[in-house]
Amino acid sequence: MSNPDEQTVGANPTIRLIGLGETGVKLVETLAMIAPEGVEADSMDTDNRSLSRCHQSRTFLLGQAIPCGLGTGGDSALARAAVESDNDELTEIVRGTDLVFVVAGMGGGTGTGAAPFLANLAKEAGALVVGVAATPFECEGIQRCNQATGGLRDLKQVADVVFHFPNQDVILMEGPDIALHQALEIANRHLCEAVLGVSRMLLEPGMLNVSFADLQASVRDRHSLGSVVHVEASGEDRADDAVRKLLAHPAARGGETLKEASSLLVHLSGGDVTMAEMNAVTSAISNRSSSAKLVVGVSGQGREAALQLTVVIAHAGKLAGADQGSDQPKPNPTGQASDLGYSDSFIVPDTGSYLDLGKETDGKNRGGFAYTPPAPTADALTPECREDLIRVAAKEEPNRTKRRKIVQELLPLEIVSKGRFEKSEPTIHKGEDLDQPTYIRRGAVLN
Amino acid sequence: MSDSQIIVGLEIGTSKVCVAVGEVSENQVVNIIGIGQAKSRGVRKGEIIDVTLAEEDVRNAIVEAEQVADVEVRSVFLGVTGSHVRGFNNTGVHPVVSADREITGADIQDVIKNAKAINLPTDHSVVHVIRQHFRVDGQDGVLNPEGMLGAKVEVDVHVVSGRYNRLQNPIRLVNGLHLEVDNISSSALASSLAILGTEQKELGTLVIDLGAGVTEYAVYSAGVIKHTGVLAVGGDHVSNDLAYGLKVPLARAEQIKIDHGSAVIDPEARDRKIDLSDDSLIPGRQINLGHMQKIMSMRLQETLELIAKDIGQAGLIEYLRAGVVLCGGGARIPHITRLARDVFKLPVAIGRASTVSGVKNALDEPEFATPVGLIKFGAFQSQATPRRGGIGRVIRRQVAALFGR
Numbered sequence: 058m059s060n061p062d063e064q065t066v067g068a069n070p071t072i073r074l075i076g077l078g079e080t081g082v083k084l085v086e087t088l089a090m091i092a093p094e095g096v097e098a099d100s101m102d103t104d105n106r107s108l109s110r111c112h113q114s115r116t117f118l119l120g121q122a123i124p125c126g127l128g129t130g131g132d133s134a135l136a137r138a139a140v141e142s143d144n145d146e147l148t149e150i151v152r153g154t155d156l157v158f159v160v161a162g163m164g165g166g167t168g169t170g171a172a173p174f175l176a177n178l179a180k181e182a183g184a185l186v187v188g189v190a191a192t193p194f195e196c197e198g199i200q201r202c203n204q205a206t207g208g209l210r211d212l213k214q215v216a217d218v219v220f221h222f223p224n225q226d227v228i229l230m231e232g233p234d235i236a237l238h239q240a241l242e243i244a245n246r247h248l249c250e251a252v253l254g255v256s257r258m259l260l261e262p263g264m265l266n267v268s269f270a271d272l273q274a275s276v277r278d279r280h281s282l283g284s285v286v287h288v289e290a291s292g293e294d295r296a297d298d299a300v301r302k303l304l305a306h307p308a309a310r311g312g313e314t315l316k317e318a319s320s321l322l323v324h325l326s327g328g329d330v331t332m333a334e335m336n337a338v339t340s341a342i343s344n345r346s347s348s349a350k351l352v353v354g355v356s357g358q359g360r361e362a363a364l365q366l367t368v369v370i371a372h373a374g375k376l377a378g379a380d381q382g383s384d385q386p387k388p389n390p391t392g393q394a395s396d397l398g399y400s401d402s403f404i405v406p407d408t409g410s411y412l413d414l415g416k417e418t419d420g421k422n423r424g425g426f427a428y429t430p431p432a433p434t435a436d437a438l439t440p441e442c443r444e445d446l447i448r449v450a451a452k453e454e455p456n457r458t459k460r461r462k463i464v465q466e467l468l469p470l471e472i473v474s475k476g477r478f479e480k481s482e483p484t485i486h487k488g489e490d491l492d493q494p495t496y497i498r499r500g501a502v503l504n
Numbered sequence: 505m506s507d508s509q510i511i512v513g514l515e516i517g518t519s520k521v522c523v524a525v526g527e528v529s530e531n532q533v534v535n536i537i538g539i540g541q542a543k544s545r546g547v548r549k550g551e552i553i554d555v556t557l558a559e560e561d562v563r564n565a566i567v568e569a570e571q572v573a574d575v576e577v578r579s580v581f582l583g584v585t586g587s588h589v590r591g592f593n594n595t596g597v598h599p600v601v602s603a604d605r606e607i608t609g610a611d612i613q614d615v616i617k618n619a620k621a622i623n624l625p626t627d628h629s630v631v632h633v634i635r636q637h638f639r640v641d642g643q644d645g646v647l648n649p650e651g652m653l654g655a656k657v658e659v660d661v662h663v664v665s666g667r668y669n670r671l672q673n674p675i676r677l678v679n680g681l682h683l684e685v686d687n688i689s690s691s692a693l694a695s696s697l698a699i700l701g702t703e704q705k706e707l708g709t710l711v712i713d714l715g716a717g718v719t720e721y722a723v724y725s726a727g728v729i730k731h732t733g734v735l736a737v738g739g740d741h742v743s744n745d746l747a748y749g750l751k752v753p754l755a756r757a758e759q760i761k762i763d764h765g766s767a768v769i770d771p772e773a774r775d776r777k778i779d780l781s782d783d784s785l786i787p788g789r790q791i792n793l794g795h796m797q798k799i800m801s802m803r804l805q806e807t808l809e810l811i812a813k814d815i816g817q818a819g820l821i822e823y824l825r826a827g828v829v830l831c832g833g834g835a836r837i838p839h840i841t842r843l844a845r846d847v848f849k850l851p852v853a854i855g856r857a858s859t860v861s862g863v864k865n866a867l868d869e870p871e872f873a874t875p876v877g878l879i880k881f882g883a884f885q886s887q888a889t890p891r892r893g894g895i896g897r898v899i900r901r902q903v904a905a906l907f908g909r
Contacts, residue, residue, distance in 0.1 A: 476744040477754060481548045484587060484736040486810060491737050494745035495802040503749065503795045 069260055070155035070269040073184075074098045074252060076114070077171045078136075079107045080162025080191055088160075088249055089113035093260045099150060101175075103139050103167045104128035117150070119143055119171060129166030133204060136170030144178070151179040155269060156259070157186050158252050159216060161208075164193040164201040169208030177215040185273050187255070188212045188219035189248055194240075195225050218276035218283040218371060220251045226307040247308075251285035254367030258324040263356025267322050271352045272369070275320035281372040284308040291363040295327070296334035299366040300341040308370075312345045316488065319373035320350035326357040327364035338366060347487060509886060512569070513878025514580040515691060516558060516674050518547045518717025518740060519833060521565040522872060523580070525573035526879035534883055535861050536876060538573025540565045549736045550585040550691075550718040552673050559677055566681070579684035581882040582674055583691040583874050584631065585718050589666040591690075591732030593636070594619055596659045607640065607649045607657055619661040629668040631690055636660040636728040645726075662729045664690045689881045691874045692720035692732045695831050697884075698877030699855030699870075700724060707826035710848070711855065712811060713873060714834020716740050721811050725823040733814055737807050739834050742800055749799040750791045752780065760796060767804050767843040769797045804840065808847040827851035831873035 074096060076085030082100040089098035090113050098114035100107075105126035108116040118126055120139020129135040140147065151157055157179040161168035172188065179186045190212060192205040213219045226247075227240045235243075258267045276283060286306045290298035304312050315321065323342060325335060339353055357365075475483075478492040485491070489498060496503070511534075513524045525538040542565040546558030566577055596619025600611055620633050638646040640654035649657055675685050696711040708725035716739040723731040742765075747757035764778060774794035815821050827850045830840060835854045844852040856868065857876040 476748055477740065478548070478744060481553065482587065482736075484549070486735075491735075491806075492741065492744075494748050494799065495806045496745065496749060496799050499802060499806075501798060501802060503792075503798065 069095050071153065072096045072156045072158070072256055072259065073151065073154045074114075074158045074160060075151075075175060075179075076100045077159065077161040077175065078102060078165050078168030079104065080165070081160045081168055081172075082107050082111060082114075084160050084162075084189075084245055084248055084252075085114050086111050087245065088252055091249075092253065093256055095260055096256050097154075101167075101171070102128075103136055103171075117143075117146070119167065129170070131166045131201075131204075133166050133170030133208065136167045137174055139167075140171040140174045147175060147178050148182060151175075151182045151184060154179065154182070154184045156272075157184045158189055158255075159186060159212070160189045160248065160252065161212070162191045162193075163205035163208040163212075164197065165204075169204050172208065173211035173215050176212055180215055180217070185269075185277060186216040187276070188216035188221075189252055190219055190221050191244055191248055192221065192223045192225075194228070213280055213282060216280070218279055218281060220248075220285050221282050222247045222251070222308070230307050250287035254285050254287035254324070254365075255369060257326060257356075257365075258322065258354060258367055258369070261326060261356040263326075263354055265353060265355045267324050267352050267354030271322055275322060275350065275352070275369070275371040279319075279371060279373065283369065283371045284314055286368045286370065287365065289363050289365050295364040296337040299364055300338055303342075303366060303368060309368075314370050315342060315345040315349070315368075317372060318346050318349045318370045320352070320371045321346060322352045322354070322367075322369040322371075324354040324356070324367040324369075325364060326355070326367070328357065328362055330355050330357075330364065334364065342368065344487065509883075510573075510575050511686075511879045511882035511886070512577050512580045513583070513694070513875040513882065514562070514566070514678065515583040515694075515874040515878065516547060516552065516562060516677070517544055517715060517874070518550055518738065519715075520544050520871075521558075521561045522875045523565045523569035523577070524872065524875035524879055525569050525575060525577070526876070526883070528879075528883045528886070532883060532887055533861070534879055536879070538569045538571075538575070539872065539875075540567065540569025540572060542568070548717060549587060549738070549740075550715065550734075551587075551670060552677060555673075555677060559680060562677065563681055566683070577683060579686045580678060581878040581885075582678060582685050582688045583694050583878050584666065584671055584674060584688045585691040585715075585720060585734055586666065586670055587718065587734060587736035588670050589631065589664060589690055589734045591662060591664045591692075591722075591729075593730070594622055594661050594663050596620070596661065598657050600654055600657060605653045605655060607652050607654055609650055611657055612638075612650060612659075615657050615659045616661070619659050620663075622663055622665075624665055627667050627669065628665045629671060630663060630665050631671065631688060632662070632664040632693065634662045634664075634693075634729050636662060636730070637726075662732065664693070664732055666690075686882060687885055689878060690720070690732060690734075691715075691718075692722040692734065693729065694875075694877030694881050695720065695855070695873040696722045696724060696729075696877065697880045698857040698873045699829055699831055702727070704826045704829070708820075708823040709826040710811075710815065710820075710824050710828045710850075712808075712828060712830050712844075713832040714738065714807075714830060714837075714840070715832045716834075719807055719811070719832075719834070721815075723815060723818070723820050723824070725820065730823070731815065731818045731820055733811070735807065735810055737803075737810075741807075742803050745799050745803050746796060750796060752791070756780070760791070761800065764793060764796060765800055765837055766797045767801055767837045767840040769794065769801050773797055800837075801843065804834075804837065804843055805847060808844055812847050821848070821850075824848075824850055827853065829853050829855040831855035831870040833871045835870040 074085050074088055076082045079102065082102050085098050085100050099117060100111045100114045101117045101119050102108050103119045105118060108118060120142055122142055123139045159172050159176045161172040163169050176186045176188060190209055192209060193201050195202060209221060222244060224244045227243045259269050286303055286308050288299050288302035288306060290302060303309055309315060321342060323339060325338060335355060343351055475492045483490050483492055508527045508529045511526045511528055515522045521542045521544045523540040524536055527535045527537050542561045544561050546552055546554035546561065552558045570577055596615045598611055598615035598618055600607055637660050638649045639658040640646050640649050640652055641656055678685050692713060695713040700709055700711060705724040705727045711722045713720045718738050719735045721733050722729060743754060743758045743761055746761055747754045750757065776793040777790040778793055780789040780791060828844055828848050830844060830852065834840065841852040841854065854870055855873055857873055
């Protein structure tokens with residue numbers, strides 16, 4: 058385990074993209090072609106076939122001994138066993154990196170099983186870990202969706218932040234008549250834009266810089282779902298256009314996510330960004346999220362006519378270990394990185410059989426892996442069970458990070474009630490209903 | 505009596521209807537001779553929601569004021585407020601066309617007329633157009649350009665406007681009581697007239713009227729109004745928050761607010777309990793004083809912060825050299841000055857109607873600032889020469905037009 062302080066001596070942070078599974082490999086392969094200088098790409102899969110198609114990135118076959126390069130066939134436990142057997146090599150790969158993007162498609166075997174493990178390795182090596190995950194279309198079957206939800210949850214618990222793009226959103230955006238290959242292309246493009254936008258934000262020299270430290274401050278140890286919105290606009294009023302596109306983006310949910318964000322990193326790239334444009338963008342964003350911490354960066358002097366706007370939306374989340382009375386030792390020098398904040402129900406203390414494969418620790422870290430219960434088979438899926446699963450899936454919405462949101466969901470009647478102002482014209486100020494008690498809107502706890 | 509004039513100010517507030525009767529002597533000294541008030545039941549957030557109740561309350565208040573002052577009230581100056589009332593600045597420009605380039609009275613009339621030509625939404629009408637400063641050929645800070653030489657004369661004005669129908673509601677109500685409305689004034693302006701002296705206006709002051717239904721504010725700098733605003737949040741919101749947070753009836757919350765309220769959280773009160781056993785349905789019910797103060801303080805702080813933000817955006821916070829003056833019922837909340845001092849980082853005082861003389865009771869209470877200010881507003885109006893009468897003439901014309909007078 059290396060000290061993260063020693064790594065950040067260079068001018069630019071070292072960024073590594075790691076693609077896992079078929080989707081991840083495809084994405085990383087695309088990204089490797091267009092990524093800015095200084096971004097290293099690795100493709101990893103348990104399937105030799107998908108790796109053989111890689112030309113731009115360094116490839117690594119997971120689990121030479123177990124699936125023998127034949128893929129996992131959707132078995133995430135097998136994938137995890139494979140990735141754990143390559144523990145040492147993988148640690149070597151992620152060592153000395155500042156920022157690791159773990160790119161994976163959730164729902165299959167390798168992506169779902171290996172991504173959380175790899176994220177944890179990178180985290181222990183001191184890197185800031187950003188998960189980039191795609192989840193399948195709903196029509197791909199409930200089992201796959203459930204596996205994806207589980208994988209996403211596991212990834213979120215180890216990675217500092219996970220940028221999640223549900224393929225289902227494409228249908229929301231483009232309508233159900235879109236061709237499948239187009240839908241996948243759009244989904245992939247969103248994920249690529251997320252990675253590229255963040256890389257560019259960190260690497261491109263600019264007049265105002267969003268530094269690696271800014272990213273670190275807003276996402277480290279949050280273990281939340283975040284989003285990256287990347288839009289491009291050109292022409293006369295490109296700033297306004299970019300803001301419009303930003304709000305129309307499904308990840309922004311019409312500005313809802315901006316409102317819930319705890320910090321926002323805004324990066325403008327393009328030729329001759331004027332003060333007015335910068336002001337238009339930042340004021341549009343800050344008007345929608347008065348409480349979020351805003352960091353603005355501008356780069357690309359006189360280069361392109363198009364204005365590229367990247368917004369990283371990070372949610373407060375819970376700091377790992379902050380509210381989990383953890384009795385586990387913390388082997389990481391950064392303190393909280395390996396304390397995963399699992400609730401007890403996810404930890405299986407005595408069934409560490411494959412979890413500890415190839416892992417030469419003293420067993421103290423054993424609690425650090427999630428036990429994902431095997432997805433129920435189709436005929437075992439009773440209506441009650443189905444409802445449970447749907448409920449679990451519903452909980453995975455990004456806005457769950459806001460504590461008071463949950464309160465609202467639980468007590469809708471109380472929140473709707475505005476006492477004596479029930480019938481009067483509401484006093485709305487910047488989207489806030491001032492008739493509701495301040496302490497509730499601010500989330501103050503009376504105890 | 506023959507030399508003096510009776511002016512009546514009426515404020516139909518959210519918590520009370522208040523009538524102040526003033527005697528203005530020939531040399532413009534205002535003397536308050538009577539106050540009448542009644543609990544208001546038909547008003548929410550500064551606007552009438554129940555005409556019948558409001559009418560009854562206004563009648564009661566007027567009758568009381570008539571008895572105390574021993575005069576018959578025929579016409580009133582009416583304070584208007586509500587979330588629809590807004591203030592903004594505008595500029596009028598007029599080229600001087602006469603051969604000798606001397607600015608005449610007609611030029612001044614014209615430039616003010618130009619400043620009034622504002623693009624308002626169709627359902628809005630102007631309440632005030634208040635002159636700030638003239639500029640002659642770019643020379644700033646001219647108070648009266650008549651007789652000066654120049655090619656171009658400009659005037660900055662502060663315009664207060666509101667929705668026509670909602671402004672008419674209280675006017676109609678008063679007319680229904682067979683009283684005339686001499687003029688209407690925004691309550692923020694009236695309050696500031698009552699409590700600010702010339703020096704405070706010159707130095708720059710923020711007046712905040714913390715009412716029950718609405719919070720109004722006005723910024724004076726260099727002797728003129730620079731900014732006004734209305735926030736439809738007030739003492740009722742504090743009571744409502746308390747009722748909700750402490751789970752007590754609204755009336756009880758109101759009483760708790762008056763008895764134990766504080767604008768800042770007292771660390772000693774954190775674990776103190778208040779007994780509600782006297783009239784609560786549940787005997788032995790206790791509430792935590794710390795919670796109560798937290799709920800209250802958060803609401804008040806938010807309200808003040810919203811005002812601070814608005815004034816900060818208008819770029820006026822640096823000009824408030826005489827600090828902040830609070831009035832209205834909310835100014836009675838213990839430690840409200842401390843909270844406001846923390847929010848604005850400026851000296852804060854409670855406003856007193858120091859610029860008038862009369863019934864002692866009326867002048868010591870910050871909540872009478874608006875009706876007393878309305879009397880001052882009325883006094884200014886009636887002393888105004890025909891030229892100065894331009895302020896608010898638009899509305900008077902509207903009132904007259906509506907009722908065929």
